[in-house]
Amino acid sequence: MTRRLAPWLALGCAACGGGDALPAPELGEVEPLVRLEIARRAEAAASDRSADNLSRYARVLHAHGMLAEAEHVYLLAAGCAGEDLASECLHLAGCAMAPLQPERAVEHLTAALALRPDREAGHLRLAILAERLGKVDVARDHYEKAVALRPSSHAWLGLGRLLLQAGDPRAAVEQLERARALDPDHHQVDEALARAYARLGQAEASRQAAQRAGNLSAPRPIDDPLMAAVNDADVTYRAFEGRAIARFDEEHRRALATGRRDKALLEQALDAIDSACRARPDSPTARHYRGLILAGLGRVDEAIAELQAVVAARPDDENAGLALAGMLRAAGRASAALVQLDALLERRPRCVDALMQRAALHLEAHETEAARRDLRAILDVAPDNEWARARLRE
């Protein structure tokens, strides 16, 4: 332990002894799924103030934007954790504080690196923050340490920027071209090159770099496994997925309300659900909705593939099975639809919707006896089912 760890160490010791209250953010409007998870982790941390429980609580707060509360709990966790976890918690506390209190973020990141100086992402984050705060020497030191650990376009870019600021565009170009060699598609590198070449009076090279940079919008994220883990927490993803699906529902309702299949709305919904799928490609729920949207857009083969994947992952998912059968039937693949319905009914023999779909398929194929069996089965389960009663009468 180094002396600079003292403040959070003291906080952590108090936490482990139960002497410091855990922050309880206002959760009134928070999504139920998220609220539940936050409450669950808060309870676990309150009942057993282990570093692991505290760290898990901090991460869920962090993932959902409660940054000040997250920092507090990270520091509590760091105070009673082993060096590795303490370093992780301090690093994440720094990430959480960067937009709110950058000076504090610098302190946390510095403390994290004191424990684990081999964390490249820590050096990069600290360097960028220091650069923004005008602490040029600190920035340069950590960019160089990051390069020493693993040459990356971010580190070369940072060093190039510092040289450019220091009035040495020639040296800056050298570093920036290294960054470009490593990552030819890094637009921030091209933008810095455009400025460096302009300062060297090389107008054509500057304009070419500016054109490569294009219309820059968001920064290229740092490869930071710790932050990726925070953002990939199950609860984060599930909340994201839930919102994407809610969005789809909303758009779909509007499309139905207009009495037509609004392609633009469905494409917007597809964008939303694609984001969810990218974040977690194996999510059956997101793929289920993606399939429905694709079907709405007339991309039936893709829709069927999505639903088949869902059914393979969740054979008991009645809705997915029904949707798949419906799509197969609509695509004229009656026998495949029948296989799907048979499989579903084997698991859930009293599923009225599945029985209705299968009865309809039998009727279309003029398989009267098979249809009659399904229709009677429907009435056994739902005696008031008018559709089945009418078909039987026919």
Added chain:
Amino acid sequence: MRGRFARVRRPCPCASSLLVVLAGCGGGRDEASGPASIFAEITARSGVDFVHHVERSGRFPLPEIMGAGCALFDADGDGRLDIYFTDAGRFPGPGAPDRLYLANPDSTWRDATTASGLRDTGYGMGVAVGDVDNDGDLDLYVGNLGADALYLNDGHGVFEDVSSRAGISGSAWTTSVAFLDYDVDGWLDIWVAHYVEYDHDRLCTDASGRPEYANPRELRGVPDTLYHNRGDGSFTDVSVAAGIAGHASNGLGVVVEDFDDDGWPDVFVANDGQANHLWMNQRDGTFREDGLPMGVAVNGHGVAEANMGIAVGDVDGDGDLDLFVTHLTGETNTLWLREDFGFVDASERSGLAGPSLPTTGFGTAMFDLELDGDLDVVIANGRVTRGPAHERANIDPLWNLYAEPNQVFVNLGGGRFVDATSDEGVFGAPVEVSRGLAVGDLDRDGDLDVVITNAMGPARIYENVAQRRGHWLVVDVVDESLHRAVYGAVVRVLAGDRRWRRTVSPQTSYLSSSEIALHFGLGDASRIDAIEVRWPGGARETFDGGPVDRSITLVRGKGRR
């Protein structure tokens, strides 16, 4: 109303008359505001009781958080600065009426909205001031979320909505607006910045699923509009012909300046979350977008930030124009210094970067607070997404999460700034959701005062009571044949080996319009050697210098060519 344009301001050679009203006759600055004060807040005694209205729907529609602007101008031709505020209301409609306050002789203001005819009930955003019919009085363009409005002044402070017959059309979300004479034909044209295509039905949330104001990066931007003044009371939308229509973006701030010193006005547009646009006037009725090669599209890290308000001025005293843009929490406000090859992000070394990381800046202005000869910076702050409540925030439980103190930065010379907010103690005291900001010499005492608008809060008026460290000069620049101030004229004041530059271009900041007259802090220069004016189109004239601490009017054609 011919001839009124040339009215000379009323110089007030002694202590602030406004301050005398507030602090008692003979009261010194320090008695009224404390020795460290730069500002004294005079809202309560000013008669200005404007409160920005938003009917919060609970659905967090983005327009609610964007605030509104203000304009400082002489509406009724009495030589005093009047104040116009845009207001919002409910989204979607009906909007709350905008308000006009006319100045009284005792440096207070009275609500003259009804009599003025300026009861614009659009969902108000930006406002710009200029004489579009060259009749010697100041007209008004009000930018709304929805239809904008152009009001003609009858010279006595009574306005008529002429939007329809003038050809002002469109229903895009207008933010900032600027008058400019882009084709140098003597008639003021209009640049209208637009924000995003907004879908009211779309419900946005933050990372935890709480309803929250939308991230504009997720919305589709809208190209700006350029209206050409035909000189007959009508305007033509020339956005396509001028080459700007194909560049959709999330425009918030606009400033007109001659960035390449060719005598023709260029336009810088601050885009929220996207690369800024620097529209270089090609002198043939078209513009070329040069933001990236000129180095102002993105910050020095190569990142397009949430660009909001703009201030332009020569902060390092090297004779050229530097550019300052306010940004979101987690981003620095950015100061670009002009160099031979373009602009350089000097935010960090200027001292303006670090203190801005935790804040979200909107309105801003560069002016010489203490008359020491360099430009200082003031910033109106307020978040757009929830954060930890500031300890002094005291609005309501929800709005406290968006409130931040405003900031004042003093230039130590050469473009290095120090955050004087805490020491100053007045300007940063209210913790609110500030947006619009405009400056003007409200009390005619030779320094610039500040008006700030707050989203869902009261406007605040700050009198400049900084300890003076030098002399001042106020310059009106007029063309008698146009009967108005010459927008786009570049004025250089020369004294010894020092020179100061200003441009007649009142629309800067965010949604706001400052006083048209040019204010120069001169430091210890006790006499002016000469004043150079470059008129739109490039013609130059030199006027004699003379004493300082006064207001003067330079008339085109009366100097030496």
